[in-house]
Amino acid sequence: MAIADRKRRERQARMQLILNAGARVFARYGYHRASMDLIAEEAELGKATLYYYYKNKDDLLLGILTEGIKDFFHHLELSLQTNKDPIEQLKLTIRESMLFFERHPDYFKLYMYLNVHPAFRKKIYRLMHPLLTQKIGMIKQIFQEGQAQGRIKDIPTEHLQAIFGSLVMGMGIFSTGKMTHEQLEERARYLEQVFFTGIVKE
Amino acid sequence: MAIADRKRRERQARMQLILNAGARVFARYGYHRASMDLIAEEAELGKATLYYYYKNKDDLLLGILTEGIKDFFHHLELSLQTNKDPIEQLKLTIRESMLFFERHPDYFKLYMYLNVHPAFRKKIYRLMHPLLTQKIGMIKQIFQEGQAQGRIKDIPTEHLQAIFGSLVMGMGIFSTGKMTHEQLEERARYLEQVFFTGIVKE
Amino acid sequence: MAIADRKRRERQARMQLILNAGARVFARYGYHRASMDLIAEEAELGKATLYYYYKNKDDLLLGILTEGIKDFFHHLELSLQTNKDPIEQLKLTIRESMLFFERHPDYFKLYMYLNVHPAFRKKIYRLMHPLLTQKIGMIKQIFQEGQAQGRIKDIPTEHLQAIFGSLVMGMGIFSTGKMTHEQLEERARYLEQVFFTGIVKE
Amino acid sequence: MAIADRKRRERQARMQLILNAGARVFARYGYHRASMDLIAEEAELGKATLYYYYKNKDDLLLGILTEGIKDFFHHLELSLQTNKDPIEQLKLTIRESMLFFERHPDYFKLYMYLNVHPAFRKKIYRLMHPLLTQKIGMIKQIFQEGQAQGRIKDIPTEHLQAIFGSLVMGMGIFSTGKMTHEQLEERARYLEQVFFTGIVKE
DNA sequence: GATGAATGAGCTTTCATTCAT
DNA sequence: CATGAATGAAAGCTCATTCAT
Structure with a gap:
């Protein structure tokens, strides 16, 4: 054969x-x-x-998007296997997200473009949500583990996730591909700092 | 006359x-x-x-967007005059942002749609940045004031702003208009908590 | 106005x-x-x-077909008002049909083309049958009247109609627009003769 | 070999x-x-x-049509050999035609479809007319024989044929394949009756 | 003989924009 | 001021046909 x-x-x-x-x-x-x-x-x-x-233009686009999502989660999963500490895993997730935006500034734009486009929303959700929800569950578990260890505040996980997601996705909005890798790293560090300990002194 | x-x-x-x-x-x-x-x-x-x-379709669209931005900053400025404490002002900003998304879920979609659309990016920046930079400077001053008072960590303001912006805009991504006002309020409170004091215990 | x-x-x-x-x-x-x-x-x-x-190509075509049908029945109705004798009315129907084929050799082709085209059959029937059934009922009444007067054989009207329809429509198949008006008249006369008294001597 | x-x-x-x-x-x-x-x-x-x-799509289609015509005339010829009486032979022709429509409702559709299609008309005539004219001549002879025997009215054979053809083909238009064999037989009988003795009493 | 892959040519349909009234 | 009517330009998609293997 x-x-x-x-x-x-x-x-x-x-x-x-x-x-x-x-x-x-x-x-x-x-x-x-x-x-x-x-x-x-x-x-x-x-x-x-x-x-x-x-089959058609949409089909091609969905292929591209799916490809991107798979790529992201592939890297993320590899990364998460290197450290089992929940706080560290969240840091890795932030890091990988920003690296992904660096690698593929386009994928995010397309995702937003369509997510925002009424006609596509349904189709995208139908085709990509199975993929997404599975992976997102993974992150939920990290939060739960952190709370179980008494290291993360008892904020309901659905809010935690939404906030974490907003923060990470929100970075994508501003990722113009014009930043150097160093600037990105720096921003990622500050982002971690803010997310974990806040901006208020003491 | x-x-x-x-x-x-x-x-x-x-x-x-x-x-x-x-x-x-x-x-x-x-x-x-x-x-x-x-x-x-x-x-x-x-x-x-x-x-x-x-003049044309784009012109109309830009009119809509500008209108939305103006509306947002109008409410925000009114709000900020009620309290001069920088931390409180940031909280008000978060609150007003989420209220705006609640009032106009559409404006955000359109903004993203076009921000993401290469052909419009330039035009939007040209027409809306004057408006935006002026207003964004306002928020920069709040961070600087907070740092001057020694109450906000010494994170470079451009990063602080980007992170704050991401967080706020990121919430827009998930604002489907399906949340009740109460759920929104709840999320806003958690968001403040995370942004100001982080998610880590102690 | x-x-x-x-x-x-x-x-x-x-x-x-x-x-x-x-x-x-x-x-x-x-x-x-x-x-x-x-x-x-x-x-x-x-x-x-x-x-x-x-609205689209089909819509245009249906416009053409409907127009043709209307034209046919318009002429037919005018014609039928000139004579109330059922046998004569059937003759008039034959005559008008053939004149219609002469006037519009194209309409019949199109009708057949689409009637035969699986994808259109449904659409045509949905749009034109209301029109057709109403008019066909008219012809049914002529047969019934003829039978009531004891001048037409007691063949079930659904068969009578189908046969009459076949004969009339069948002429359309052969109407190439190449016949002179005289030839057409001649054929119409023979057609009447056959339909009313058959081809067999005695 | x-x-x-x-x-x-x-x-x-x-x-x-x-x-x-x-x-x-x-x-x-x-x-x-x-x-x-x-x-x-x-x-x-x-x-x-x-x-x-x-060679191409049209060639394939013509193959299908020719096949159908051959099938029809094959059955018809077999049938006509069983009875040499011209009237009976015409009845057999009607019967075989309707049986053909029953066996192959599709062939008629295709034939009409193409017969009506200007681009194909020429090609069809060129390829199928040799076949058709030969066979149609056969039917002409039946009419002539009937007239020679003084049993069929002296209607010019070209009209007779056209009328007979219209009647037979016209039945094809309405053959949707939805009729039972019995209904078909019944209609065939009425059709013969009309064609041979007409619809008028006396 | 048999076929998957590739494509040119052509089709229907949409829509921002203009213009005469 | 207001607008119905008209259209050029462009897009997505289909399909008969060819060809290298």
């Missing part, structure tokens, strides 16, 4: 090629101005070829 | 009417699916009339 | 103009090869203008 | 397989929505394989 294998690999490679081209074009022009023509040109493929691999 | 005055007032009223109709339609359909036809219909005006008051 | 009246008349005229252009193009190229571009060109209008008056 | 024979038989079988799949898909979706992809899938063959056996 060597042939079938090669075929499958080639198919995967093509899809990845299209995904990357798509990501670039979507990021550059935004969803609506990113025409399939432009993506095809960027991928150096015929337009119809895109449709051979992806 | 009574006639000219009335004319101006009527013109203002018409523009406001269009602005409101536009806001509703943009929020309901997103920028691209919100056609000028739909907005005209919602405003109960002829389509060409929109063009009489606004 | 003279202005509103004129507007309405102009609108009607435009729609008629498009309808006629559409009918010509549909007839010349068939439904699928008749592109909206071609129709627009034939109507000497911008393509988007067609969409200003008709 | 056994090998060549087997090859030819296998080729025939493959072509038949494709023809059947095509007929099903064409009938289900109509000509234009019946894509080669769908037909290939229905035939459980690769799409390119279809092109190995048929």
Whole structure:
């Protein structure tokens, strides 16, 4: 079955090629101005070829988004395995989030763009929430573990999560890709400091 | 000059009417699916009339956004005059932000939609940054005052502001308009607690 | 309200103009090869203008078909008022049908084309059957009247109608628009003869 | 030459397989929505394989139509050999036609679809008329024989044929495949009665 | 022989914008 | 002032056909 294998690999490679081209074009022009023509040109493929691999424009975009989310959680999970202390794990989560925004400033934009777009909200939630909720549960457990150890204040976890999420996602809004890695690291440190001990002296 | 005055007032009223109709339609359909036809219909005006008051679709949209920002800062300034303590003023800012999201869940969506949209970013910054920087400077002063009083940690203000901004804007991402006013208040209290004293015990 | 009246008349005229252009193009190229571009060109209008008056291609086609049916029954009803004898009325129906095929060889083609096209069948039936059944009932009454007078054989009316309909519609299949009016008249006479007294001697 | 024979038989079988799949898909979706992809899938063959056996889509369709016509005349000829009386032969023709519509409701649809389709008309006539005229001549002879025997009225045969054809084809228009065999038989009997002796009493 | 992959050409539809009245 | 009517330009998508393997 060597042939079938090669075929499958080639198919995967093509899809990845299209995904990357798509990501670039979507990021550059935004969803609506990113025409399939432009993506095809960027991928150096015929337009119809895109449709051979992806059912339609939305499908392609969802492929890109899913890919990004998977990438993020993949890195995060690897990272979380290096340290089991809940406080440290939250720091790692912040760090990984910001690194992700650095690596893929575009993915966040697209996610927001669509999350905000009424017509897509439903579709996105349907397709990505299964993925998200599973992973988010992971973070919930970290908070619970921290509270169980008596090291994190007894704030209801749904609020904790929403606040943590806002903070992390909120950073994405301002991530223009114009910061150096050092500036990012510095901001991440301050962010940790604020989140863990607040801004008020004493 | 009574006639000219009335004319101006009527013109203002018409523009406001269009602005409101536009806001509703943009929020309901997103920028691209919100056609000028739909907005005209919602405003109960002829389509060409929109063009009489606004140069083009983008111009109308920017009108809506500017209007929202103004509304926000108007409320915020009123609020900040009631208490001169910097910590309290930050709390008021958080409170007002969340109230704004409650009042206008749509404005935030639109802002994100466009902030994320490469083609608009420049235009938005050009038109709204004068407005924004002035007002944001106000918040910077609050942080500086707090640090001068020795009550806020000596975190560089640009980071403080970015973190504060992220937190506040981040809440907007999750403001679906589905929360009750009480839930919102509760979340705001926890948010203050976290921002001022952190999540870590002791 | 003279202005509103004129507007309405102009609108009607435009729609008629498009309808006629559409009918010509549909007839010349068939439904699928008749592109909206071609129709627009034939109507000497911008393509988007067609969409200003008709929701979509199907809508335009249905307009054409409905128009044809109405035209047919309009002539038929006028004709039937000239003679109340059932046998004569059937003859008039045959005559009018064939004249209709002569006047509009295209309408029949289109009707068949779509009637035969699975995707349209439902839509056509939904939109045109109300119109058709009402009119067909008229013909049923003629048969019943003829039977009541003891001049038409007691064949169940549903079969009578189906046979009569087949015969009439069947003529449409062969109406290529290549016959002269005289040939048509001649064929109509023979058709009546066959339908009323059969082909068998004695 | 056994090998060549087997090859030819296998080729025939493959072509038949494709023809059947095509007929099903064409009938289900109509000509234009019946894509080669769908037909290939229905035939459980690769799409390119279809092109190995048929030059193009039209060629395949003509294959299907020709096949149907052949099938019809094959049955008809067998039937006509059982009785040499012209009147009876006409009855047999009606009977066989209706049975054909019952067996292959799809073939008629396709035939009409294309007969009506200007682009195909020429091609169809060129390819199928040789077949048709030969067979239609057969029916002409029956009428002439009937007239020679003094049993059929002296209506010019071209009109007789057109009327007979209209009647028979017209039944096809209404053959939705929803009638039971019994209802069909009943209608056939009434049809004969009308065609031979008319609907008028006395 | 058989086929998956690729694509050019073409289609319907949408919509911001203009303009004559 | 107000607007209905008109449209150019562009987008998403489909599909018959070809070709390298």
